[in-house]
Amino acid sequence: MWVVLLIIASIIIYLIKSGWLDILKKTYKRDLRAVHRFTRLNWTLRCWQQRQLTVVKRFLEVTKKHPEKVAFRFEDDVWTFRQVDEYSNKVANYFKQEGFVRGETVALYLESRPEYVCLWLGLSKIGVVTALINTNLVSDPFVHSVQVAESKAIIYGSGYSETITNVSKKLSGLKLYQFHEDLKKPLLNGSVDLRAKLEESSPNYVKDIAEGKTRDKVLYIYTSGTTGLPKAAVITNVRYFMLTMGVYSMSSMTEDDVVYDPLPLYHSAGGILGVGQCLLNGLTVAIRKKFSASNFWKDCIKYRCTAAQYIGETCRYILASTKDDKEHDGHSVKIIYGNGLRPQIWTKFVTTFNIEEVYEFYGATEGNTNLINIDSTPGAIGFVPRYAHLLYPVALVKCDSLTGEPIRNENGCCIHCKPNEAGVLFGKINHKKAFFSFSGYADPKATQKKIVQNVFKKGDFYFNSGDILEYDDYGYYYFKDRTGDTFRWKGENVSTSEIEAVISNTVELKDAVVFGVEVPHTEGKAGMVAIVDLTETLNINELSEGLRAHLPGYAIPLFVRVMHSVPMTGTYKLKKKELRDDGYDLNKVTDKIYFYNSKEKQYVRFTPELYEKLKEGKLSL
Incomplete structure (x- = not known):
């Protein structure tokens, strides 16, 4: 008896001295x-996997439960679950008639609208995988995205006819289906009028649905990496379940909520975490064609939304565009969820708009290092109790601060970070469990690059997120930076090597290096390029035109530094770290610097006056 009491007393003393008692007192309710x-x-996930459910099968269960409930709201249109089911049946029956078979891929290049969801949902009913192409992509990045997924056809909106025309020679042999958002647009030669064909197609039940399996592919969603071109992340049914249900189950949302989804449907945020709440859980989702900060609260009031999505800069844009209380007075939004809400504006946003709960989450589309903040702790992207890492095996490991490469000890193993110590986030791969599986990309080589072996013991496998995080004593995680040559700007991952490739094709024979730089009052990092122009022949307008023609708007560098000297390493590489440290600081840099005026769509000389406006947050970015 005395031995037992002594042990208990020793444990209590240890908890008090080590600080664990205070930690447990603060976190036990959360945990x-x-x-x-x-x-x-x-x-839920286990039951669905045992029943071999797919996204389509689960959607049919939801539809059977309440066929006349509103599934989607879009502008002034209303789509019930029955209508979504019937329209997607038309898609399935038409493309089956066209000869498409299970396992093939069709690329979708269309603006956000309910038909967007119906198209990929219908294709999934016959086992065809849909590659969701970023509508900002043009030229070679667009061609690559279509080809890497081995697409057999392209469904494109009439508003993107010019892109299709410009790349038609590089994509010869692919079937083209033009979906008219605007009926006034002409039909391109060689394209099928898909909207007209679907009107004639049968809305009857599709028998192929029964053949679907939980681990079948549903979608390809693209993510930028250090390779310079978009990578097609594999989204299986179980992956779609895990992402959607992860947010739904860990939050306080119910099937009675109405979600406002103003995010692009080609992204996992809008296309899975938003739309998925409708398809899997029966919530009503309001879709917007394109995000608008000035219309955010107007839409939420119009559609009577109780939950809303955000990503990156959108919260800052909403704050900046709201001039008075009347604009948001009367909204019903109590829950917001997303990623990228900056700590600097977190409290101001929730108090200004009377938001009760913020579910900030972290996770790559293809990754297994998913975290979520369930108690609205400002700035935290999620948490894992420090005593629970065996149950949820994500780990922060020490890494080189410049390259992001993990540091190993004398035994060849990676080293765990301590609280408040920055490191790269790894997630243990276990294909037997949905949360810890890693489906990778369409390109096997790209998949292997994200896997690290022998991390903590011989034979283990981990997914390398490529992100630098920290965690505190209470297990809350905080985002710090991205490793490698990728940075995040305006909610998008930007590849420096992709931009460098475009620049080398635009201004030949000039060394150039691209990197991300922090900008006051913004989230993420803006692009900056340093170009060596020894002959003083750089045409800044020609550079601007080339970048606009081959890059999406968010990837165009905000700054251009024109150099006359060449800071080289011993291996004849430009010293990116020194250039990044100098940035666009006119007190450090004597070279010419140009600033991209997004309204005029051209570069202008970056003057001390513009520099001061930038620091004050008065420049339009």
């Missing part, structure tokens, strides 16, 4: 809530 929700989530 108990997380255990309950996570258990419910795992049970």
Whole structure:
């Protein structure tokens, strides 16, 4: 008896001296809530996998439950679950008639609208995978995205006819289906009028649905990497379940909520975490063609939304565009969820707009290092109790601060970071569990590059997120930076090597290096390019035209530094770290610097006056 009491007393003394007692007192409610929700989530996923459910099969269950409930709102249109089911049946029956078979891929290049969802949902009913192409992509990046997924056809909106025309020779042999958002647009030669064909197609039940399996591919969603071109991340049914249900189960949302989704449907945020709430859980989702900060609260009021999505800069844009209380007075939004809400504006945003709950989450489209903040702790992207890493095996490992490469000890193993110590986030791969599986990309080589072996013991495998994070004593995680040659700007991942490739084709025989730089009052990093112009022949307008023609708007560098000297390493590489440290600081840099005027769509000389406006947050970016 005395031995037992002595042991208990020793444990209590240890907890008090080590600070664990204070930690447990602060976090036990959070952790108990997380255990309950996570258990419910795992049970749901396990049951769905045992039943071999697919996104389509689950959607049919939801539709059967309430066929006349509103599934989507879009502008002034209303789509019920029955209408979504019937329209997607038309898609399935038509493309089956066209000869498409299970396992083939069709590329989708269309603006956000309910038909967008119906198109990929219908293709999924016959087992055809849909590659969701970023509508900002043009030229070679667009061609690459179509080809890397081995697409057999392209469904494109009439508003993107010019892009299709410009790349038609490089994509010869592919079937083209033009979906008219604007009926006044002419039909391109060689294209099928898809809207007209679907009107004639049968809305009857599709028998092929029964053949679908939980681990079948549903979508390809593209993510930028250090390779310079978009990578097609594989989204299986179970992956779609995990992402959608992860947010739903770990939050307080119910099927009675109405979600405002103003995000692009080719992204996992809008296309899975938003739309998925409708397809899998029966919520009503309001879709917007393109995000508008000035219309955010007007739409939320119009559609009576109770939950809304955000990503990156959108919250800052909404704050900046709201001039008075009347613009948001009367909205019903109590929950917001997304990623990238900056700590600097977190509190101001929730107090200004009376938001009760913020579910900030972290996770790559293809990755297994998913985290979520379930108690609205400002700035935190999620949490893992420090005593629960065996149950949820994500790890922060020490890494080289410049390259992001993990540091190993004398035994060849990676080293765990301590609280408040920055490191790269790894997630243990276990294909037997949905949360910890890693489906990778369409390109096997790209998949292998994200896998690290022998991390903590011989034979283990981990997914390398490529992101630098920190965690505190309470297990809350905070985002710090991205490793490698990718940075995040305006909610998009930007590849420096992709931009460098475009520049080398635009201004030949000039060394150039691209990197991200921090900009006051913004989230992420803006692009900056340093170009060596020893002959003083750089045409800044020609550079601007070339970048606009071959890059999406978010990837065009905000700054251009024109150099006359060449800071080289011993291996004849431009010293990116020194250039990044100098940035666009006119107190450090004597070279000419140009600033991209997004309204005029051209570069202008970056003057001390513009520099001061930038620091004050008065420049349009």
